[in-house]
Amino acid sequence: MILADGITVLCNDIQVDPQDIVMLVLSWHMKAGTMCEFSKKEFIEGLQSLGIDSLDKFREKIPYMRSELKDEQKFREIYNFAFGWAKEKGS
Numbered sequence: 001m002i003l004a005d006g007i008t009v010l011c012n013d014i015q016v017d018p019q020d021i022v023m024l025v026l027s028w029h030m031k032a033g034t035m036c037e038f039s040k041k042e043f044i045e046g047l048q049s050l051g052i053d054s055l056d057k058f059r060e061k062i063p064y065m066r067s068e069l070k071d072e073q074k075f076r077e078i079y080n081f082a083f084g085w086a087k088e089k090g091s
Contacts, residue, residue, distance in 0.1 A: 002038040014058045025065040028081045035086050 002010065011018045030046030032038055038046075050065075052058045068074045 001040070002043060004036040007036060007038070013055055014062065016062060021069065022062055022065050024082055024085075025068055025078060027085060028078045029065070032085060 007023075008018055011020075011023070016022055026046070027035070027038075029050055030038055030042040032042050032046075047053070047058075050061050052061055069078065
């Protein structure tokens with residue numbers, strides 16, 4: 001598992017604020033079950049789906065992930081994902 005501290009390190013590595021909306025889009029791509037956590041499976045499959053295999057490619061994908069919020073259909077999917085994702089465990 002990558003927990004909050006690990007996600008903070010990841011954000012530093014990709015030069016993104018942990019509070020940045022792009023982290024929600026990333027979590028959507030990873031199909032993360034819980035906020036501030038990525039399982040190994042979620043992380044690997046999410047990066048593979050985005051075609052990311054290096055920090056440089058990760059940084060290059062950030063503008064693309066931001067642009068997905070402008071796509072009406074994807075925005076709806078991300079919005080619906082965020083509802084379940086943001087709930088506390090067991091809720």
